[in-house]
Amino acid sequence: MKSIRIGSGSAWMGDRVEPARWSADRGALDYMCFETMAEVTISMAQVRKAEDPNAIGWDPYLDDRMEAVLPGCLKAGTRIVSNQGWVDPEGAADRVRWHLRKLGATGKKVACVTGGVVTDRMDRCGPILETGADPTGFGDALLSAEAYLGAEPIARALGMGADIVITGRCADPALFLGPMLHEFGWTPDDLDRLGAGAAIGHLMECAAQITGGYFSDPGFKDVPEPWNLGFPIADVTEDGACVLGKLEGTGGRISLGSVKEQMLYEVHDPRAYVTPDVVVDFSTAKLTELNDGRVRIEGVTGKPRPERLKVSIGCREGYIGEDMFLYAGPGALDRARLAKRILEERFRIVGLKADEVRIDFVGYNSVHGAATPADAPEPYEVAVRVAARTQTYAEAFKVGREVDGMAVSGVAMTGKRGGHRQRVREVVGVWSAMIDRDAVAPEITMLEV
Amino acid sequence: MRVQLRHLAHVRSGDKGNTALISVIAYSDPLFEILCEQLTPEAFKAHYRGAITGEVTRHRLDNLGALQFVCEGALGGGVSRSLAMDNFGKALCSAVLGFEVEAPDRMRNLLVNLAEPAAG
Known part of the structure; x- marks a missing residue:
């Protein structure tokens, strides 16, 4: 065989x-x-x-x-x-x-398979699978939309000697x-x-x-x-x-x-x-x-x-601002909890406009969140990690600025994270929809050496 | 005897959008039977205490000795917009290792990496 x-x-x-x-x-x-x-x-x-x-x-x-x-x-x-x-x-x-x-x-021979991009054919897509929304409604926020191609064009390219x-x-x-x-x-x-x-x-x-x-x-x-x-x-x-x-x-x-x-x-x-x-x-x-x-x-x-192909759609969905700082030793978790309270009050005072804010204690509940057992032991070290999703860059930037304030205006024995890193990033939302097969035509281009 | 699930099965997380896919794979067939009986979708969801906000569906695979849990609303709105540090929920599956099951004493030798009872 x-x-x-x-x-x-x-x-x-x-x-x-x-x-x-x-x-x-x-x-x-x-x-x-x-x-x-x-x-x-x-x-x-x-x-x-x-x-x-x-x-x-x-x-x-x-x-x-x-x-x-x-x-x-x-x-x-x-x-x-x-x-x-x-x-x-x-x-x-x-x-x-x-x-x-x-x-x-x-x-x-090097073959190149294209033809999956469907950003100009959103009207051939069905509703957004996750929300039921109109696939043509993304406007300027739309970054990309591509159909997942199958094995056929790859086999065809190999058949052409690639x-x-x-x-x-x-x-x-x-x-x-x-x-x-x-x-x-x-x-x-x-x-x-x-x-x-x-x-x-x-x-x-x-x-x-x-x-x-x-x-x-x-x-x-x-x-x-x-x-x-x-x-x-x-x-x-x-x-x-x-x-x-x-x-x-x-x-x-x-x-x-x-x-x-x-x-x-x-x-x-x-x-x-x-x-x-x-x-x-x-x-x-x-x-x-x-x-x-x-x-x-x-x-x-x-x-x-x-019957139809799946399309992956990416669009701009605002920004995430995030930062982190550290506690250790006896009482670390109590200090982290007070730091959280201070940040929440500060976000209120500076009028942070966020779709969602999340403050976790790394080493304690940042990975399993609500699933963390009520009797989880107190950790020796805790990092406070704060993140917010916002519509604008300026609002996301406030997250890091308020963490800066924690350096001299926060809780005793606060450790700063070393190394300055990017604290605001753009959010790319990913959605999916189904598209008619006849709206997608894979093409093969052959380059020769 | 009451033991943690980690002695009966291994687990893996996957993600699709806002849905976590958690595989629970028994180390052997008799242990799989225990899991099928006790790790119901309801018990699974309750163990996650609100970390899974949507429906939990369980698929049973006898040929693999595995259960696949489809957990909707478990990834903070979706991998790309989630504020979680583990935005893919890759470590989410490890919570179920602590799920407690009742295993008959005669199956003790099938349980993986179980500490010997203290002498005396």
Whole structure:
């Protein structure tokens, strides 16, 4: 039975680069796929572009990643699929071509997938899913709107001979499903195989989260060499089954536990995980731990794809002002509570206009909030962290100014946070809607070296 | 015996907008049965004491020995506009590790990392 080997290259923009290099050099991969986008990635890139027209519109670590993996990928004949194009896939593809030329490569093709941007077609979207609001009502606040593209344009680009495919927004599993469609010729009615393939993509797109990253809990779930994790490598067969492994000599471990955590990660309904290409049913999955440290996954099934595509919408929604200061030793929590009271009164006196204000005690209740047990022990150290969401920059700025006042006009033994940092940031709200498929036409541009 | 859930299961948080998705995965099948019985959506929501403002839906996956809790209104209005430091709610799942369950004594050896009772 035909099989292909796919490696994860990254789980997000800030991911480590070194494990991708190891897989490119030693993994004997057919494909390496990079996932680098979060929901706010596009909108934040638009904000940066508004501030500085020369700001790059793609993954700022594109150079680091390509320098790390291209030599190994060229040597092994590994093809690359990556969503590092962000708001400028053409620019990113051109930059990749520059890297190929620098390495002396010839006869290579870099494809660029575009066509997901729908800011000029908001009238083709249904109501905002979270609120039911009119999708055309954002006005000037609208920063971005892109449809999540599926695996089809990626498979098409590979079919056109692309060695590297650069995309903007697409569904994360599609980055991996694209190569499977291309290699195995699965058709839209191969629902179970599409479901299995999308599931593999879902498992692989968070890279080390399945090889022991984000998994260690001392004494409960121990992971060998968690400072040295390898990225996952999937051997996928044309029936849709796969075996997940990683390179010899790397840290971490793939286990039933890590696979289960990743399988359910960010999934609303495990019997209906919606992707542009297929709706995945994880409830039929069968996992087997093999005696060589790998895990076999089979039996995942699929249901027909949704009629419409999901659109991620980003808009300007005001500002958040925030700051923090410190207490320690006996009575720390009492001093923090008084500081909170002083800040609340100060915000009233200076007439802070905020949509929401939140004052937490870091070390005590800042993470679990209302879920903090009533009998939680008093901490030895407490940081008071204050944040407010406002409509204007000037109002958000007041938060930091009032924390400044706490330095000499506040509570005894107040510690200041060292290092001046940005205390006001812009809020990019993220919303979603569904759009008609015929309003979205993915396009492929091919660059040649 | 009454024990914390952390000896029966491991957990992971995910996020989508203002909804937290919390996976509770049993270390073994007999422990999964206990969780199915005692970690009801109502008990789960009550344990979070108001940190989850919306509905809690539970999906049961026998093939994985896992429960998936869909917690609406748990992320301060959504990841991007939340004032929480942990705006993704990545650490939100760890609160349920402290949920107390009643486990039969005969299952003691299935419980993970349970301290030995003091001698004498």
